[in-house]
Amino acid sequence: MDSSFDIITDEEVQEVRSALEDGDLCKATERISEYLEEIENAPLNIAITGESGTGKSTFVNAIRGMDDDEEGSARTGVVETTMKPTPYTHQQYPNVTVWDLPGTGTPHFAAADYLESVQFRQYDFFIILSSERFKLNDIVLAKEIQAMNKKFYFVRSKVDSDLHASQVRRKKTYNEEAILKEIRDNCINNLSDGGIAKPQVFLLSCLELDKYDFHEMQNTLEKELPEHKKHIFLISLPNISLPILEKKREALRKEIWKLSTLSCAVATVPIPGLSVAVDVGILVKAMRNYQSAFGLDEQSLEKLANKCGKDVSELRSVIKSPLVVQEINKELVLKLLSKGAGGALMLAEYAASNIPVLGSMAAGGISFGTTYWMLLGFLKEIAEDAVRVLTKALESDV
Ligand SMILES: Nc1nc2c(ncn2[C@@H]2O[C@H](COP(=O)(O)OP(=O)(O)O)[C@@H](O)[C@H]2O)c(=O)[nH]1
Ligand SMILES: [Mg+2]
Known part of the structure; x- marks a missing residue:
């Protein structure tokens, strides 16, 4: 090099x-x-969505290189009740905004209305978080985002918890690689069954962002962003x-x-x-x-x-x-x-x-x-x- x-x-x-x-x-x-x-001057707007409790706000902070208790960070561990997206501007790069979107887990969730109300046009791409299997709402939302000609990526959060549980419960047979593979396969099957063709799923821990699939996700995003937005995306990473x-x-x-x-x-x-x-x-x-x-x-x-x-x-x-x-x-x-x-x-x-x-x-x-x-x-x-x-x-x- x-x-x-x-x-x-x-x-x-x-x-x-x-x-x-x-x-x-x-x-x-x-x-x-x-x-x-x-x-x-290229603006970069990243939308974080998914059901309540999946780690959206924690992800917003982590991707901006912030702790949850820092001034200007998103509040975590609280159920968001508003329907309005909250913008979090990058501390060093004001053109970069990460948007904490309202939770999608309501019983009568209507993806088209949701996207309209969060003003979907302004985002460069969506990240759909789930901390377990992807639900019907996630799938419906992804399809609607696709119909609007926007990009989305699935993030399976909290894999650190899955690994930890397995470590405690299966001391003798614990195998990190195998567990991650199982989670990944499950997510992909689950989304394919829901009618999403070739879903891109990244396994992450918002608590240890640099681990698991973070680099793959970053490479994919970088590749798929328009040329003039790549630079700011890379430079603003923690x-x-x-x-x-x-x-x-x-x-x-x-x-x-x-x-x-x-x-x-x-x-x-x-x-x-x-x-x-x-x-x-x-x-x-x-x-x-x-x-x-x-x-x-x-x-x-x-x-x-x-x-x-x-x-x-x-x-x-x-x-x-x-x-x-x-x-x-x-x-x-x-x-x-x-x-x-x-x-x-x-x-x-x-x-x-x-x-x-x-x-x-x-x-x-x-x-x-x-x-x-x-x-x-x-x-x-x-x-x-x-x-x-x-x-x-x-x-x-x-
Ligand atoms: N173990 C673990 N906990 C997480 C992770 N992401 C979020 N959490 C915790 O999950 C809870 C809900 O997170 P929050 O970001 O408020 O979820 P939101 O409702 O989607 O915004 C909080 O207690 C977080 O600390 C993760 O990747 N791993
Ligand atoms: Mg939140």
């Missing part, structure tokens, strides 16, 4: 080339900037597992060449000790984004420490890059730029040989390579530190 991190990939060179095809840098940067803006950190790193890396093109096209600040100019504002913003995406800002670190019962200083002790936990501002970025001059020049040369337009800009004292190198390096450091921090957090003290 790391090798692809060292330099711009062939695929990206192709992308830059085609963006700059007609040699018109202005037009190309306009397109890139529109694209980045579209990604940044930093609960190493695969998520890896996904975020990859998503952020893919943006770097676009940011670099922009940064050199609107070059503003000359770099001390280096005969090039870049837009430092773009760098500052991107680096701050990385910090919050990986949860290495002060607030996120404290939350993580709390959650795993460790001291913040213990988590911080594994961070190797001094940059990672600093306040990122223009001064810091300028300092770094002047230090990283060697690498930047090397990449500028590389870009010049492969991408003629960028080459002529480099000759004019404007560097694509400087921004590219800088962001790539920072992303690598911060992603590696995020892995170290999470590994430390998950370590048991015994």
Whole structure:
């Protein structure tokens, strides 16, 4: 994985080339900037539905990386009586909203009326939760969602309880894999019998979201979301597992060449000790984004420490890059730029040989390579530190 991190990939060179095809840098940067803006502003609305008590509110909190007793979290363990969906905005990414929908378990449940009353059009997809077998209401609802041309996924929640019960009751023959398979097969049969073709069911515990089918679910959602929504979906996921950190790193890396093109096209600040100019504002913003995406800002670190019962200083002790936990501002970025001059020049040369337009800009004292190198390096450091921090957090003290 790391090798692809060292330099711009062939695929990206192709992308830059085609963006700059007609040699018109202005037009190309306009397109890139529109694209980045579209990604940044893409709204993502996720609807959580199912019968009362299935874990909807708990799921809403978990997917936002929150505990149930945190301020701004959804109330759990209470029966919702209102028919109105409650929006929960992501704390760091306000475009992302998880909607806690009213319970579906009423005796005269009418799926079409329900969907109308929760304004189904506004959601990107529905997650239908059940903590046991899927009921008629779940099936009726899924069919209606399909009829409205929307996507849905089934989540079988509380599998931790099933496993625990089995562990207590069948000490000798306990087999986690077998139990999960049995639950999964049951759910799928149950839904197929109800007339749902190829149901997608994910087994989860809202109490330990990173376990069981969470990664499969996240991969599926990512695949099925429209292109411009994938990024925010990935970036806003809670930093609960190493695969998520890896996904975020990859998503952020893919943006770097676009940011670099922009940064050199609107070059503003000359770099001390280096005969090039870049837009430092773009760098500052991107680096701050990385910090919050990986949860290495002060607030996120404290939350993580709390959650795993460790001291913040213990988590911080594994961070190797001094940059990672600093306040990122223009001064810091300028300092770094002047230090990283060697690498930047090397990449500028590389870009010049492969991408003629960028080459002529480099000759004019404007560097694509400087921004590219800088962001790539920072992303690598911060992603590696995020892995170290999470590994430390998950370590048991015994
Ligand atoms: N063991 C276990 N308990 C859960 C899980 N999800 C929710 N709960 C518990 O189930 C109860 C109902 O959850 P809640 O989120 O309020 O359900 P809602 O009515 O669908 O919003 C609460 O006591 C939760 O703590 C889970 O995955 N595993
Ligand atoms: Mg609830």
